[in-house]
Amino acid sequence: MNELDIAVLIGSIFSIALYGMWHTRNRKDLDSYMRGSDHSPWWVIGLSVMATQASAITFLSTPGQGYLSGMSFLQVYFGVPIALILISVFFLPIFHKLNVYTAYEFLENRFDTKTRLLGAALFLLQRGIGAGLTIYAPAIVLSTVFGWSLQWTIVSSGLLVIVYTVVGGTDAVTVTQKYQIGIIFLGMITAFCMLIGKLPPGLSFGDAMHIAGGFQKLNAVNFSTSLNERYTFFSGILGGTFLMLSYFGTDQSQVQRYIAGHSLRESRLGLLFNAVCKIPMQFCILLLGVMMFVFYQFEQPPLFFDSVSNKYMNTQRSDQKLVALESGFKSAHERGKHNLETWMHAKHDGNQAQAASAFIAAAAAQQEAEEIRLEAAKELSAKNTDIKANNADYVFITFILRELPHGVIGLLIAAFFAAALSSKAAELNALGTSSTMDFYKRVVNREATDGECLIATKAFTGIWGIVAIIIALFAQLSENLIQAVNILGSIFYGVMLALFLVAFFIRRVGGTAIFWSALVAQTLVFILYNSLTISYLWYPLIGCVSCIILSLILQAILGSNQKPIEEYTA
Amino acid sequence: MKDIPVSETAVPDDRLTGLPWPKTWNGAYIFVVCHFVFWIVLLVCLREYCQ
Numbered sequence: 001m002n003e004l005d006i007a008v009l010i011g012s013i014f015s016i017a018l019y020g021m022w023h024t025r026n027r028k029d030l031d032s033y034m035r036g037s038d039h040s041p042w043w044v045i046g047l048s049v050m051a052t053q054a055s056a057i058t059f060l061s062t063p064g065q066g067y068l069s070g071m072s073f074l075q076v077y078f079g080v081p082i083a084l085i086l087i088s089v090f091f092l093p094i095f096h097k098l099n100v101y102t103a104y105e106f107l108e109n110r111f112d113t114k115t116r117l118l119g120a121a122l123f124l125l126q127r128g129i130g131a132g133l134t135i136y137a138p139a140i141v142l143s144t145v146f147g148w149s150l151q152w153t154i155v156s157s158g159l160l161v162i163v164y165t166v167v168g169g170t171d172a173v174t175v176t177q178k179y180q181i182g183i184i185f186l187g188m189i190t191a192f193c194m195l196i197g198k199l200p201p202g203l204s205f206g207d208a209m210h211i212a213g214g215f216q217k218l219n220a221v222n223f224s225t226s227l228n229e230r231y232t233f234f235s236g237i238l239g240g241t242f243l244m245l246s247y248f249g250t251d252q253s254q255v256q257r258y259i260a261g262h263s264l265r266e267s268r269l270g271l272l273f274n275a276v277c278k279i280p281m282q283f284c285i286l287l288l289g290v291m292m293f294v295f296y297q298f299e300q301p302p303l304f305f306d307s308v309s310n311k312y313m314n315t316q317r318s319d320q321k322l323v324a325l326e327s328g329f330k331s332a333h334e335r336g337k338h339n340l341e342t343w344m345h346a347k348h349d350g351n352q353a354q355a356a357s358a359f360i361a362a363a364a365a366q367q368e369a370e371e372i373r374l375e376a377a378k379e380l381s382a383k384n385t386d387i388k389a390n391n392a393d394y395v396f397i398t399f400i401l402r403e404l405p406h407g408v409i410g411l412l413i414a415a416f417f418a419a420a421l422s423s424k425a426a427e428l429n430a431l432g433t434s435s436t437m438d439f440y441k442r443v444v445n446r447e448a449t450d451g452e453c454l455i456a457t458k459a460f461t462g463i464w465g466i467v468a469i470i471i472a473l474f475a476q477l478s479e480n481l482i483q484a485v486n487i488l489g490s491i492f493y494g495v496m497l498a499l500f501l502v503a504f505f506i507r508r509v510g511g512t513a514i515f516w517s518a519l520v521a522q523t524l525v526f527i528l529y530n531s532l533t534i535s536y537l538w539y540p541l542i543g544c545v546s547c548i549i550l551s552l553i554l555q556a557i558l559g560s561n562q563k564p565i566e567e568y569t570a
Numbered sequence: 571m572k573d574i575p576v577s578e579t580a581v582p583d584d585r586l587t588g589l590p591w592p593k594t595w596n597g598a599y600i601f602v603v604c605h606f607v608f609w610i611v612l613l614v615c616l617r618e619y620c621q
Binding site: 210 | 589598603606609613620
């Protein structure tokens, strides 16, 4: 990065944060601090929901996922449209009617205090850890690549978001997210256009898509019924719907975004905006990764994109096996490149037979290169157990630094920071609100005035920010970043969703039955996660269904629920 | 006569989307489902066409 990049980065990130603080300088009452200024239009709510979900991890790691595994990751998002329609129809009207600050307030109205506290505690536990990952994930990549101190990257970006979230509350989050998502889109579109411009002369976009398809990178829909395959159409539709229903419907960091709408209509349209845009948006991010894959068929890629592995590799020049693997990788790549150029010329000349044979040879060379890369990664891990070549998180940043001009590099780093700050701000805002309304006002100080609650919310937001920084400072990930975040959610979300589904649809179940069922089901999910190898997308479904069935059985044993609940059910 | 602020009198009409199209919520939900099906078909076609 040079001075221009740093100017673009600091200028855009700090100006948005300062604007957020200035814009919300007069927000002094609890309602506007927690629920926003009450005049956000639907598209602002929609962008806020989108920015909350799309963290820096989405933009750093997903293109790498596209590069390595193709489009199959898109199936995770197949549940989004269905989930958001269900939330719009059943969840939103009740949240709006009860005028709640947190989703868990509703659980007390419908069940009892202990169930509300359980729902809030599950949220705080899961989201508290998640907030640490949100800040750790981009910091580890950016600090490794740029040689910055990891600790200082975590602490400085963490403190910046704490300051403007504590000062401005929900409004600051919504206002800054609007501009942050603008920076993100501008950065990603610029990167995509420049990448297409860097494809070899004579290779059209259609040719590039044919190469990607021929190398199995466009398999976005996999109709396999195997439970062990991580991403399939069915795990996306069934497991993904439960995961997204739980995330958007019961996670306070999302609920707080869309209940900020001044009417049910604005909130609903904000959600449906995401139902329509999410799959195309993720498709474009993955396509960026797939196009990078095509680009690197014609340009020599590094053996490892992961800079830690690369640096370690450079210290092992005396190791004959590693050097031989590296040279084998280069020669396989050269062969693949030569065959693809032959394919391109033969295709344009109409020589179908030569084109087909050249493509088969290119695919074989690419397969060989990937096998060498895997073997080299194993060899590296065997020599040093701390090294785990994690290419997915580093592919995009490597491309940015090697191929894009200064200024654009600054813009893209600003986009990653904007994404990190936007999702982190929403998380802290929700953690502070839930800690205050579900625990402080409900358990510690039931007579608290609005002024006391406002001070408590600001204090809790700051405390959660510091907790997230501490978690980030001690974090270690074995999965790649985007998957680690989804796995964490999958473990907790099923039971959280069951609390709400039973509340809305199963009138006969009362607080005691659902409370104990939730505890048992959550324990079951922990046990299964540690003992099975099935796709993580199934855990929300397992947690949710087991909790519902257990609650029905337990309620049958306890006898009928006597609490009047008509107002709180769908 | 005292003017009543608009915000106190206007009851938001949540039964309609307020968009030129689709006007009703059922129409909006059908649009979302059709858009989703369209993308699935598009992705399958992309996979088959670019093999």
